[in-house]
Amino acid sequence: MGQDLPHPERAEIRIEAVLAALADPMRLHMVRELARLDTGVACGSIDLPISKSTRTHHLRILREAGVVRIRPEGTSRITTLRRDDLNALFPGLLDGVLAAPR
Template structure:
């Protein structure tokens, strides 16, 4: 294992509340949707999200700590994978519902709220 690879919690130990809090943010839902629709792992800088690098890093950390994504390095790129099968076992149907809702939401509802 690469020393740069962060800890990934066991999905079965994650409380539902933490998962729901991770999925409440539209940027994080977009990341989950893009990973679900991708044919391969996606590098952190390759997502279609309009946030700064530091904000994106925060969103990826929240998703990883909630057990939703797995991150690993390929060269200098931090790659992201949706932990779909593990998640379906721990929370049946949850990601299907979230991704379907995200796909069908009006564009304005998918944008983060401005402070």
Template sequence: MTDTAATGRDLPHPEREEIRLETVLHALSDPMRLRIVRELALAEEELSCSRFDLPVTKSTTTHHFRVLRESGVVRQVYRGTAKMNALRREDLDALFPGLLDSLLSAAGRQFARLGDDI
């Protein structure tokens, strides 16, 4: 039994075959969501929502995580009272080889060039 099954707070995620390129690109087109994905990629482990210090309201942060989850970019599970987030790198790399690495690399170069906080 998983943590989500035990708590009854299972969150809907698309199956790998349901993930669509245009939905992923839309999710990653927002600077805050790209920032979340960058942090998850650098961490290479699950992070709780509270670990992200975003310059937006809590409800906006919740919206960004929902868009990322529903697009198939991240997987969210409850661990006790914490909602944990992990990048679905394996699924994204299988469906769109090189896409995630290219986007993360480009975001890093943009940060270095412009100093944007993403």
């Protein structure tokens, strides 16, 4: 489990992929939790009513869109929100999405 996962470089992040990733209610919930915690978390530490395989699928979509970064740490994978990259590319988008009514 110690291998690095592929992530898009900042210049490769596309608004269409970010918006599609954030359009799913479960992924949006995950992003809101990551923003609230403001630190990297082990992928299983956010309480979600979904199976491990579904969680993995949602995290893959977020990672491939450039919304999160996932890095190995020991036997865990730590997920962080790519706030700096998203704010640099799409100023105000993340704050607007996070502030939107649930």
